Amino acid sequence: MKELWKIFYKGLFDENPIFILALSLCPALAVTTNVVNALTMGLTVLFVISTNNVVVSLTRKLVNPKVRVPVYITSIATIVTVVQLVLQAYFPVLYKALGIYLALVVVFAIILARAEVFASKNKMIPSFFDGFGMGAGFTIAMLVIAVIRELFGNGTIMGYVIFGAGYNPALIMILPPGAFILIGYMIGGIRLYNQRKDAKRLKGSES
């Protein structure tokens, strides 16, 4: 159990897909302009990556190593298409908002990376937790970015007005360059924090 928790937990912070691994930055820029879109995208990726990890792990002995990547992509594409169809039928508004980025989930580096690095070498349950952790880490990162961008760029969170009408929105936060700047600072901040932590640990072990 502890092992599984560890596998799950590393995706949240130690190996956060966006802040540490710096994978899948494209959606982190594109759909984080408001919180609802970011949340939907995060949950979609969470679902796709967990399911795909399970599928890849279950079929790891059947799939010829020579064609593993095409098979993984087929699997991811199938899951994404299913998600698309379901969203289109039951949540057409969200489906419209996510637009092209939903289809692009197929080629998100983070999903293929987890299939290749983890799921193809591990049993089903750890693979599921790996995908779940990575997906959760991705969702958290998306949410953090989206909250900051929507708050400063539009004065709202999830459509609710936080800053009054007198607030003059900082347009750059809504535009892609704002997201680049923000993510840059956040990655820098997290690196700095980790460095400090490592230095402290090193000192502690010396004395």
Added chain:
Amino acid sequence: MTDVKNEQSIFKVAINLIGACLISGCIIGLVYYITAPIAAEKSEMMKQESMRGLVKDAETFKAVPNKENWFAAEQNGKTIAYVVPGHSKGYGGAITMLVAVTADGKVLDYSILTSNETPGLGDRAGQEPFKSQINGKNAAALTVVKDPSNKENVQAMTGATISSRAVTLAVKNAAEEVVQFTGGK
């Protein structure tokens, strides 16, 4: 010997790919079979609802003969407005919208159906306060200006002049078409 091995491997690879695609095709087909009617129903419902949102007093929407995707909003059997499709090219590509115009050419309301405008900038063209600048005007007043003291025309949204122009133009064209159709009465 190596030949046989190689052949086997290619055969295996092919089987692998065929299997993956077959399974994937079956799953997608099954899901589509279930969701397609629901999706069609939802999109029809959304269309009706969005028309109702545009013309609040209307009771029924009837398709206008000889005009594709034109709907006449009726109240007590009398046509009070027309809901017509609008098209334009915005900053991020094609914009399609629905425009409600009264028979004498006044814009009641409009909504954007599909667009790729920048979120938070151009896509505010479908929201207040930009919307209230267009509603209630007739085609002649629908030009975009950048002069805050001008209350006659439509103010461009800051940072989204192209989107403002595109949406205004689409509404204007729709209004003109309706006037042409009804003869301005």
